[in-house]
Amino acid sequence: MRYLTIALSKGRLTDMAMELFEGIGIDCSELKSSTRKLILSDEKNKIKFFLAKPADVPTYVEYGAADIGIVGKDTILEEGRNLYEVLDLGFAACRMALAGPAELEGKIDELNIKRVGTKYPNIARNYFEKTRRESVEIIKLNGSVELAPLVGLAEVIVDLVESGRTLKENGLVVLDTIADISARMIVNRVSMKMENERIQKIINGIADQLKSMKR
Amino acid sequence: MSKWKIYTPDGVQDILFDECYSKRELENKIRNTFRAYGYYEVETPAIEFFDVFSSEVEHFPQESMVKFFDQKGRILVLRPDITVPVARVTATKNRDVKLPIKYSYIGNVFRFNEVGGGRQNEFTQAGVELLGDYSSESDAEIIAIAINILKTAGLESFQIDIGQVEFFKGLAEEAGFSNEDTVRISKLIDRKDIVGLAEIAGGYEMEDELRKLILKLPGLFGSIEVIKDLKKVTKNSRSIAALENIEEVIGILGDYGFSRYISVDFGMLKGLNYDTGIIFRGFTYGVGFPILSGGRYDNLTSSFGRDCPATGFSLGINMLMTALEKAQMPLEKPNVDSLICYKKANRKNAIEIAEALRKQAMNIETFVLTDEIQQGISYAVSKQIGGVIYIQDSGKITVHDIVNNMTKETSYNELLNK
Numbered sequence: 024m025r026y027l028t029i030a031l032s033k034g035r036l037t038d039m040a041m042e043l044f045e046g047i048g049i050d051c052s053e054l055k056s057s058t059r060k061l062i063l064s065d066e067k068n069k070i071k072f073f074l075a076k077p078a079d080v081p082t083y084v085e086y087g088a089a090d091i092g093i094v095g096k097d098t099i100l101e102e103g104r105n106l107y108e109v110l111d112l113g114f115a116a117c118r119m120a121l122a123g124p125a126e127l128e129g130k131i132d133e134l135n136i137k138r139v140g141t142k143y144p145n146i147a148r149n150y151f152e153k154t155r156r157e158s159v160e161i162i163k164l165n166g167s168v169e170l171a172p173l174v175g176l177a178e179v180i181v182d183l184v185e186s187g188r189t190l191k192e193n194g195l196v197v198l199d200t201i202a203d204i205s206a207r208m209i210v211n212r213v214s215m216k217m218e219n220e221r222i223q224k225i226i227n228g229i230a231d232q233l234k235s236m237k238r
Numbered sequence: 239m240s241k242w243k244i245y246t247p248d249g250v251q252d253i254l255f256d257e258c259y260s261k262r263e264l265e266n267k268i269r270n271t272f273r274a275y276g277y278y279e280v281e282t283p284a285i286e287f288f289d290v291f292s293s294e295v296e297h298f299p300q301e302s303m304v305k306f307f308d309q310k311g312r313i314l315v316l317r318p319d320i321t322v323p324v325a326r327v328t329a330t331k332n333r334d335v336k337l338p339i340k341y342s343y344i345g346n347v348f349r350f351n352e353v354g355g356g357r358q359n360e361f362t363q364a365g366v367e368l369l370g371d372y373s374s375e376s377d378a379e380i381i382a383i384a385i386n387i388l389k390t391a392g393l394e395s396f397q398i399d400i401g402q403v404e405f406f407k408g409l410a411e412e413a414g415f416s417n418e419d420t421v422r423i424s425k426l427i428d429r430k431d432i433v434g435l436a437e438i439a440g441g442y443e444m445e446d447e448l449r450k451l452i453l454k455l456p457g458l459f460g461s462i463e464v465i466k467d468l469k470k471v472t473k474n475s476r477s478i479a480a481l482e483n484i485e486e487v488i489g490i491l492g493d494y495g496f497s498r499y500i501s502v503d504f505g506m507l508k509g510l511n512y513d514t515g516i517i518f519r520g521f522t523y524g525v526g527f528p529i530l531s532g533g534r535y536d537n538l539t540s541s542f543g544r545d546c547p548a549t550g551f552s553l554g555i556n557m558l559m560t561a562l563e564k565a566q567m568p569l570e571k572p573n574v575d576s577l578i579c580y581k582k583a584n585r586k587n588a589i590e591i592a593e594a595l596r597k598q599a600m601n602i603e604t605f606v607l608t609d610e611i612q613q614g615i616s617y618a619v620s621k622q623i624g625g626v627i628y629i630q631d632s633g634k635i636t637v638h639d640i641v642n643n644m645t646k647e648t649s650y651n652e653l654l655n656k
């Protein structure tokens with residue numbers, strides 16, 4: 024039997040993903056131990072795991088370096104990779120939103136937005152070009168995006184919004200929701216076909232588990 | 239000024255001795271398979287007008303094409319594919335040729351791809367196109383050629399996934415999806431994104447049974463048993479015709495003895511404008527991308543002024559080579575049978591022997607010694623040539639077997655098997 028390789032996003036998704044895999048009988052103990060090994064395995068089920076930066080997970084999966092990946096919908100949208108998006112895991116839910124100063128609320132259609140600050144240049148560009156049919160200047164930032172409108176770097180921002188508290192504390196509001204975000208399971212297009220039975224079993228197992236969790 | 243002098247541009251590569259040799263061998267095998275089915279080879283120019291590839295039917299993204307201008311300011315591209323030029327030829331130069339016309343080609347195409355995993359910006363495509371026939375036999379023959387090529391190349395485990403876009407188009411019509419939503423939905427189905435699919439389909443009123451079927455599309459792949467189940471629940475005639483077509487194609491492939499390579503996928507939807515029937519892709523272990531793809535495209539030639547059904551496939555030779563490498567297939571390598579060494583004084587003799595051996599279909603290199611024979615032997619060792627023939631004064635000839643480290647004397651006649 025060949026190994027199936029699973030790429031997990033390093034960070035807040037790691038623990039939740041591990042729980043789901045353990046729930047269907049895949050041994051993640053090696054992953055939990057604080058080893059320095061980069062690739063860990065469950066020899067019984069012939070499954071390998073590795074942790075990667077979230078933005079890299081879709082790349083590993085598209086190229087087939089990993090058969091399965093767990094990653095946020097925000098990363099999938101931003102990376103625009105050609106892969107199967109088979110399961111909504113439901114956790115880490117939030118939304119991708121257009122936000123700006125409160126005085127812009129309800130006025131975005133009249134406003135001529137010129138500059139957009141964001142960590143997600145592709146999502147922002149897609150939203151403005153396809154949904155709003157406007158050309159804008161995208162300013163790529165790497166963190167604390169809320170700062171941009173406050174210091175005059177951009178008129179609006181595109182960013183993940185969870186509770187909206189950070190926005191509120193800085194006098195910003197959500198102007199439009201671009202997409203609902205949550206963790207997803209992605210699968211390489213070739214693996215889905217060549218290893219259909221094993222992958223389908225994992226998908227079904229996790230889907231059943233999610234259902235029972237909801238109840 | 240010469241900062242880039244020693245580099246090659248992104249996504250292109252030098253293909254050197256061993257790799258080039260095995261690539262040519264592979265191309266020859268493919269070419270012979272094409273010929274065996276009566277698909278004559280054509281060559282179309284590497285440079286075409288931009289307009290050729292931006293028709294409504296097949297629209298290559300502008301940013302993926304390598305563009306430049308001619309002297310008159312017209313936009314040119316390096317061809318991103320060869321199917322479209324073949325359609326152009328069929329509608330123009332071959333306008334009066336009796337249908338069906340069967341083409342094959344092996345040539346380089348150019349796209350700004352993201353590079354890696356077997357993908358390059360310049361890569362060799364091999365393919366066939368069958369123009370002028372609607373029948374399921376043609377659909378099946380194209381797939382049979384594709385399977386035969388993978389087999390001849392030495393690939394053992396691979397899978398051909400067959401879809402039929404008309405099945406989805408029929409359902410979309412029945413459900414009354416707008417054109418825009420039909421495209422959006424097809425993309426979601428192709429990504430197997432059930433969440434997004436349910437969201438858009440939810441905005442339409444339709445019978446429960448139809449909704450269920452549409453929501454099931456992303457999961458409708460695998461064994462051909464799927465078709466039987468679908469026949470029971472499909473109501474519109476367009477989708478039913480699609481099922482009958484794919485069933486017949488699979489039946490014909492059974493006659494070829496190829497059933498074990500076949501699976502189906504009704505959620506495989508690429509370009510809705512371009513694809514008009516059967517579509518298929520080939521997969522193997524170890525390569526994350528399809529190694530070949532093809533299908534029916536009955537609308538393309540009409541954009542060049544001649545209505546004509548068409549089907550075909552193409553495969554990326556580089557991708558296939560990556561697959562063979564991953565499957566640990568031994569590569570065929572170039573070789574030289576013997577190295578003939580001589581000193582200047584014996585040149586005439588040496589050249590005569592070399593030419594005579596080459597006529598006997600041996601690969602022979604010559605080497606002028608300025609020193610002892612050891613000089614020639616060390617070159618032979620470095621190039622992995624197994625035998626050295628040393629032409630000495632007054633007709634003396636010695637043969638050095640490098641593999642077994644043996645030397646023996648021989649004669650002109652013995653050497654040439656006279």
